[in-house]
Amino acid sequence: MRRAALAALPLAAVAGIPAAAQDATAPISTLTTTISQSAVVDSNYRLQDPDPGTSYYGDTRLGLDYLRSSPEQTFGLGINTGLRALWEADEDFDAVVASPSRAYLKFNQEGPNTAFDANLRARSRRVDFNSPTDFDPGDGDQGSDNLDGLEGDTREYRYDANVGFQLGTNSPSSYEFRLLATAFDYANLDETNQVPRQSEEGQASWTLQLTPVLSTILFGSYYHYQSESDTDDEINIGEGEFGLVYQPGETLRIRGGIGYADRRREQTRNSVRETTEHDTGPTFRGDVRYILPDFTLFGNLRVSTAAPDTRVSGTFRASYTLRRGAINGRIFQQYTGGRGGDEERVTGAGIGIVRDINTLSRVGLDFSYATQEDLDNPNRSDIDRADITASYTYDITQSVSAEIGYGYRSKVEDPKDADSHRVYVTLGKTFETGL
Numbered sequence: 001m002r003r004a005a006l007a008a009l010p011l012a013a014v015a016g017i018p019a020a021a022q023d024a025t026a027p028i029s030t031l032t033t034t035i036s037q038s039a040v041v042d043s044n045y046r047l048q049d050p051d052p053g054t055s056y057y058g059d060t061r062l063g064l065d066y067l068r069s070s071p072e073q074t075f076g077l078g079i080n081t082g083l084r085a086l087w088e089a090d091e092d093f094d095a096v097v098a099s100p101s102r103a104y105l106k107f108n109q110e111g112p113n114t115a116f117d118a119n120l121r122a123r124s125r126r127v128d129f130n131s132p133t134d135f136d137p138g139d140g141d142q143g144s145d146n147l148d149g150l151e152g153d154t155r156e157y158r159y160d161a162n163v164g165f166q167l168g169t170n171s172p173s174s175y176e177f178r179l180l181a182t183a184f185d186y187a188n189l190d191e192t193n194q195v196p197r198q199s200e201e202g203q204a205s206w207t208l209q210l211t212p213v214l215s216t217i218l219f220g221s222y223y224h225y226q227s228e229s230d231t232d233d234e235i236n237i238g239e240g241e242f243g244l245v246y247q248p249g250e251t252l253r254i255r256g257g258i259g260y261a262d263r264r265r266e267q268t269r270n271s272v273r274e275t276t277e278h279d280t281g282p283t284f285r286g287d288v289r290y291i292l293p294d295f296t297l298f299g300n301l302r303v304s305t306a307a308p309d310t311r312v313s314g315t316f317r318a319s320y321t322l323r324r325g326a327i328n329g330r331i332f333q334q335y336t337g338g339r340g341g342d343e344e345r346v347t348g349a350g351i352g353i354v355r356d357i358n359t360l361s362r363v364g365l366d367f368s369y370a371t372q373e374d375l376d377n378p379n380r381s382d383i384d385r386a387d388i389t390a391s392y393t394y395d396i397t398q399s400v401s402a403e404i405g406y407g408y409r410s411k412v413e414d415p416k417d418a419d420s421h422r423v424y425v426t427l428g429k430t431f432e433t434g435l
Contacts, residue, residue, distance in 0.1 A: 027070040029435035034063035034080075036428030044420035045088055046127055047149060047411045051418065053089035059098045060085075061428075068435075072110050079103040084126075097155075099126035115166040123158045126150070146338035146346060147372040147383045149411065154188045172209040178202070184337075197227035197337040207245060215245040217257060219285070229341025231267040237306065238262045241285055256286035261306035281305030294321040308375075311335060311345075325355040325362070335375075342376040348385075361394045364405075381414040400429045 038059045045055035061082030068075045081101035086094045105120045127150060150156060161181045168174035183198035201223040209215045223237040243257020265277035287300035299316035315332040331349040338344035348370025356362045366389040374380040391405035403426045410419040 025071060027068055027073070029068040030066070031433045031435055032063075032065045032067075033431040033433075034061075034065075034428055035431075036061045036063075036426055038424055038426040040422060040424040042420055042422045044409075044418060047409060047418040047420055049416040049418040051420075055089045056087040058085045059083070061098055066435075074106070074108040076104070076106040096126060097124070099155075100124065110169075113168055113170050115164075115169050117162075117164050119160075119162045121160045125156050125158075146336050146344050147370060147385050147411075148194065148338050150194065154186050154194075156194065157185045157187075159183045159185075174207045176203075176205045176207075178204075193339065195227050195229045195337075195341045197225070197229075197341065199223065199225040213246060213248045215247070217243045217245050217255060219243065219257060219259070225337065227337050227341040231269060231341065233337075233341050233343075234266045235343075236264050239283060239304075239306075241283065243285070251291055253289045254286070255288075257284070259283045259285070261304055263304075263306040277308060279306045279308060295319070322355075325353065327354075328352045338372065339374060339380070342374050342380075345373045345375055347371055347373075361392065364391045364393070365389070384410075384412040386410045399431070400427070402427050 036059075038061075040057050040059075042055050042057070043053075044051045045057075046052075059082050061080065063078070063080040065078040066076065079102070081103075082098035084096050084098045086096060088094070101124050103122045105118075107116075107118045109116045145158075159182070161179070163180075164176060164178040166174060166176045179200070179202055181198070181200045183196075184194070185196045186194050189196070201221060203219070203221045205217055205219045207215050207217045219241040221237075221239045223235070223239075225233075225235040227233045239259055239261040241257040241259025243255060243259075245253065245255045247253040259282065260280070261283045262280045263277070264275060266273060267276045268274075269276075282305055284303040285301070288297060290297040295318070297316070297318045299314065301312070301314035304311050313333050313335055315330070315334070317328070317330040319326060319328045329349075329351045333345065333347040336344050336346060348368065350366070350368030352364065352366040354362055354364045366387070369384075369386045371385070372383040374382075386409070388408045389405060390407075391403055393401060393403045395401050403424075405424055407422040407424070408419065409422070410417075412418075
């Protein structure tokens with residue numbers, strides 16, 4: 001869904017390494033460096049109501065990506081950060097860390113009958129300039145953020161971990177164990193409307209192949225969520241499921257199952273720790289993976305009655321390669337922590353189109369929309385976010401690219417209604433070194 005512009009340059013550079021000159025079993029190591037400079041004019045930098053006026057800023061960014069790969073092992077390490085020169089409306093000039101700034105580490109190891117993968121990511125941001133459906137399409141994606149936005153002089157820090165281990169990958173009977181964790185923290189907590197929060201989930205599954213295309217799966221999970229809100233909210237969910245797996249080949253896999261869940265929520269009220277919600281009931285879970293040379297589809301869906309109301313969550317994303325471009329789309333509904341620690345339901349969709357004009361230039365159009373509902377306080381106004389970005393990219397050389405574009409953002413939270421118009425230009429260069 002992201003624009004094809006500068007963010008894709010490191011991956012494109014790595015993908016272009018000639019394979020013919022390499023030993024098929026020898027590790028390949030590359031270091032890719034991307035340097036970019038942008039200039040932006042934004043009519044409402046923080047999406048405030050009332051609008052304080054036009055702001056100007058420029059990001060000087062540096063991206064470093066190290067990749068070492070072999071048929072059995074992949075190791076990747078990277079960081080993308082920089083410095084922002086900011087002339088904000090009604091404020092003095094300031095130099096701050098570019099937002100967002102990201103770092104990641106990934107490792108995959110395959111053995112004769114085992115597999116291990118680990119994905120660790122960290123992100124900091126000062127103000128949310130991302131689309132409401134923006135996400136990292138790689139492994140380890142833990143879902144979307146809430147739509148609250150940041151207030152006050154603060155920075156948000158997000159940490160994600162996704163670690164898995166598989167046994168019997170080439171056997172009729174296989175096992176998988178996975179740990180997922182996400183944590184949010186903030187600087188200057190006394191000046192923000194957000195609260196630190198974290199979640200952890202352990203998963204285990206056993207898959208038994210019955211026929212060449214059909215298998216059974218036994219799945220169990222335990223989820224824990226805690227926030228540092230005024231009531232110290234804590235949610236624990238235990239779940240077990242039994243299902244079937246249909247996989248006629250590497251192209252298609254469909255899984256589905258039914259189970260039972262126990263959900264318990266605890267809060268501190270008037271200095272007394274008590275269970276405020278305890279729900280049990282059946283669940284349904286399914287997912288699909290469909291991969292063709294010019295089309296891919298990934299989706300998952302979960303329905304649970306173990307909640308005050310039946311909850312439906314999931315994500316579906318698809319991409320279609322055109323003769324001279326590509327279309328990417330995503331639709332999702334997630335439950336997350338938000339305003340002061342309340343539970344929020346975030347529902348959104350987005351579509352992005354990239355069209356090649358010729359071999360050197362392309363245009364892109366992204367649209368996304370999301371809405372957030374406070375489940376703990378029905379009287380609280382919903383938040384609606386919409387983002388539109390139109391861009392034009394030109395490859396000056398094989399390693400130098402320029403992009404100009406226009407962006408529109410809006411945020412509605414009654415009685416506040418804010419929008420912004422943004423014009424930007426970005427110039428970047430990529431250096432690749434074999435190690």
